[in-house]
Amino acid sequence: xxxxxxxxxxxxxxxxxxxxxxxxxxxxxxxxxxxxxxxxxxxxxxxxxxxxxxxxxxxxxxxxxxxxxxxxxxxxxxxxxxxxxxxxxxxxxxxxxxxxxxxxxxxxxxxxxxxxxxxxxxxxxxxxxxxxxxxxxxxxxxxxxxxxxxxxxxxxxxxxxxxxxxxxxxxxxxxxxxxxxxxxxxxxxxxxxxxxxxxxxxxxxxxxxxxxxxxxxxxxxxxxxxxxxxxxxxxxxxxxxxxxxxxxxxxxxxxxxxxxxxxxxxxxxxxxxxxxxxxxxxxxxxxxxxxxxxxxxxxxxxxxxxxxxxxxxxxxxxxxxxxxxxxxxxxxxxxxxxxxxxxxxxxxxxxxxxxxxxxx
Amino acid sequence: xxxxxxxxxxxxxxxxxxxxxxxxxxxxxxxxxxxxxxxxxxxxxxxxxxxxxxxxxxxxxxxxxxxxxxxxxxxxxxxxxxxxxxxxxxxxxxxxxxxxxxxxxxxxxxxxxxxxxxxxxxxxxxxxxxxxxxxxxxxxxxxxxxxxxxxxxxxxxxxxxxxxxxxxxxxxxxxxxxxxxxxxxxxxxxxxxxxxxxxxxxxxxxxxxxxxxxxxxxxxxxxxxxxxxxxxxxxxxxxxxxxxxxxxxxxxxxxxxxxxxxxxxxxxxxxxxxxxxxxxxxxxxxxxxxxxxxxxxxx
Numbered sequence: 001x002x003x004x005x006x007x008x009x010x011x012x013x014x015x016x017x018x019x020x021x022x023x024x025x026x027x028x029x030x031x032x033x034x035x036x037x038x039x040x041x042x043x044x045x046x047x048x049x050x051x052x053x054x055x056x057x058x059x060x061x062x063x064x065x066x067x068x069x070x071x072x073x074x075x076x077x078x079x080x081x082x083x084x085x086x087x088x089x090x091x092x093x094x095x096x097x098x099x100x101x102x103x104x105x106x107x108x109x110x111x112x113x114x115x116x117x118x119x120x121x122x123x124x125x126x127x128x129x130x131x132x133x134x135x136x137x138x139x140x141x142x143x144x145x146x147x148x149x150x151x152x153x154x155x156x157x158x159x160x161x162x163x164x165x166x167x168x169x170x171x172x173x174x175x176x177x178x179x180x181x182x183x184x185x186x187x188x189x190x191x192x193x194x195x196x197x198x199x200x201x202x203x204x205x206x207x208x209x210x211x212x213x214x215x216x217x218x219x220x221x222x223x224x225x226x227x228x229x230x231x232x233x234x235x236x237x238x239x240x241x242x243x244x245x246x247x248x249x250x251x252x253x254x255x256x257x258x259x260x261x262x263x264x265x266x267x268x269x270x271x272x273x274x275x276x277x278x279x280x281x282x283x284x285x286x287x288x289x290x291x292x293x294x295x296x297x298x299x300x301x302x303x304x305x306x307x308x309x310x311x312x313x314x315x316x317x318x319x320x321x322x323x324x325x326x327x328x329x330x331x332x333x334x335x336x337x338x339x340x341x342x343x344x345x346x347x348x349x350x351x352x353x354x355x356x357x358x359x360x
Numbered sequence: 361x362x363x364x365x366x367x368x369x370x371x372x373x374x375x376x377x378x379x380x381x382x383x384x385x386x387x388x389x390x391x392x393x394x395x396x397x398x399x400x401x402x403x404x405x406x407x408x409x410x411x412x413x414x415x416x417x418x419x420x421x422x423x424x425x426x427x428x429x430x431x432x433x434x435x436x437x438x439x440x441x442x443x444x445x446x447x448x449x450x451x452x453x454x455x456x457x458x459x460x461x462x463x464x465x466x467x468x469x470x471x472x473x474x475x476x477x478x479x480x481x482x483x484x485x486x487x488x489x490x491x492x493x494x495x496x497x498x499x500x501x502x503x504x505x506x507x508x509x510x511x512x513x514x515x516x517x518x519x520x521x522x523x524x525x526x527x528x529x530x531x532x533x534x535x536x537x538x539x540x541x542x543x544x545x546x547x548x549x550x551x552x553x554x555x556x557x558x559x560x561x562x563x564x565x566x567x568x569x570x571x572x573x574x575x576x577x578x579x580x581x582x583x584x585x586x587x588x589x590x591x592x593x594x595x596x597x598x599x600x601x602x603x604x605x606x607x608x609x610x611x612x613x614x615x616x617x618x619x620x621x622x623x624x625x626x627x628x629x630x631x632x633x634x635x636x637x638x639x640x641x642x643x644x645x646x647x648x649x650x651x652x653x654x655x656x657x658x659x
Contacts, residue, residue: 052550053550054546054549054550076546076549076550077549077550077551077552077553077554078552079550080552081550082550083546083547083550085543085546085547087543089543089544089546089547090547091544091547091548091561091562091565092566093565093566102548102551102553102561103551103552103553106548106551106552106553106554106557106561107552151547154547154551155550155551157551158551158552
């Protein structure tokens with residue numbers, strides 16, 4: 001099997017004194033789709049642009065390998081990467097057809113396909129993105145979703161070694177975004193081109209990608225399958241970033257953690273002296289009981305119930321004054337018969353405790 | 361026919377937000393004042409130029425225009441514009457490309473320098489050249505020794521005109537190119553285009569109407585420039601007189617028909633410029649509105 005991987009080796013990047021990337025390494029296997037996920041300013045777009053060659057890494061830092069070939073010093077125009085921009089970057093004075101044909105037409109005469117070959121190729125790609133009927137339209141006449149599909153077709157026209165997508169659905173409305181996600185997933189399965197997708201939307205990353213790299217402050221915090229990073233977060237940042245969490249502040253002493261209204265066993269390293277710590281619990285890892293049942297839990301008052309959705313969202317106020325957010329199944333919610341103002345017991349099923357050292 | 365017309369008016373009125381609509385008499389008064397002002401200060405002088413030019417009949421008008429000195433001034437003006445405008449076009453595009461698409465040291469200084477000719481009085485800019493290239497200037501003796509004529513000759517006039525019309529193209533393009541950003545160029549590069557291909561196929565088409573607009577303004581100024589050229593030309597009839605200078609000379613000699621005849625040519629140039637400008641502006645706005653539309657999508 002041909003190696004069509006991407007390898008990022010010890011890349012650093014500074015903009016003036018600002019460190020955008022700090023010694024980042026990442027391998028994307030042949031045919032894999034990896035999502036770079038992180039808040040704005042975490043360096044994910046910079047990393048993508050360095051892979052593409054649109055940005056150059058610090059001179060003393062490592063290199064980039066595409067298909068096992070060192071391209072660190074190769075100009076973007078010779079790297080043959082398909083780059084898809086957040087705002088599409090379609091050429092507004094060209095028709096859809098000419099946009100897609102652009103990459104083929106600018107080739108040196110010797111490498112340029114014939115007009116007929118270009119025609120067949122462009123229409124093939126337009127069929128692939130299901131927009132063949134728009135060939136003679138101008139970008140301004142298309143919807144956002146259509147434009148992004150054309151931009152993707154244009155990037156694919158040069159038969160790129162790798163496909164790089166910079167927040168491709170960031171400028172679209174929620175519904176179109178949802179549609180295009182599924183579509184991209186299927187398309188990637190069909191083409192099997194090694195791809196990197198940048199997004200700040202955790203739902204998008206977890207849904208589309210084979211693996212997710214979570215970035216923060218110029219570093220990769222964790223790389224893993226969506227399931228791994230979601231269920232076994234490497235640290236507090238990852239857990240906090242991937243979906244909603246309840247945070248209980250407190251301390252760890254010995255092998256016990258005292259976190260706000262909770263006291264639980266601490267499974268980490270034995271702490272001889274008290275350390276500041278936080279317990280993170282996902283809303284669906286909290287259960288509600290109307291009567292105490294000897295399990296470690298705490299008293300709380302129901303503030304608000306939102307049952308419009310796949311899960312019932314319950315906002316409570318702990319006796320100690322902390323707001324708590326719980327998600328229940330509809331069946332469980334009906335059994336409990338919760339109403340606003342009711343006093344209940346909240347029992348955590350799973351809690352991740354992080355002492356301060358974990359933050360660094 | 362009439363009823364649809366009335367309906368259109370009613371719809372147009374209905375579209376006006378009531379809170380910002382004034383009573384009829386205030387609107388009438390304001391519009392009247394504005395119209396009177398335009399008539400008095402713009403239309404009337406324009407008409408006067410042509411009436412004066414044709415005061416002694418079409419024959420005299422024609423012979424004033426075909427006078428050898430008048431033709432020489434016309435040729436010189438066209439030559440000056442034909443050199444100055446392309447030079448400033450190339451410079452303007454290059455400067456705006458650099459300023460809008462790249463970050464470099466001294467960028468704000470360059471931007472300021474481009475604006476300099478707007479800030480300096482044209483007479484002063486003419487004097488600068490006299491000081492520099494004139495007989496008693498810094499380069500004067502050297503130029504004289506090598507038999508190069510700049511002051512009181514065509515090269516000086518072209519240089520002064522170029523200086524004065526320097527900012528028109530760049531000023532027009534910089535904001536446009538900044539608004540368009542660099543994504544299109546990056547996309548072209550990632551698709552394998554070379555720098556030249558990117559410029560000719562992506563950047564230039566994106567700015568063409570703004571560029572035309574800048575060139576039209578630049579050309580109008582190049583043909584009409586008086587102050588700087590007046591200082592540097594030496595007013596040698598048939599040799600270093602541009603049309604605006606020729607108008608002045610004729611007028612000072614009480615040859616009103618001749619002066620206004622040449623002036624009428626400049627006025628025609630101005631009117632053509634206005635029409636072209638309107639067209640370019642209209643196209644330019646379309647480009648900008650496409651821009652805005654795209655921005656709206658992206659929000």
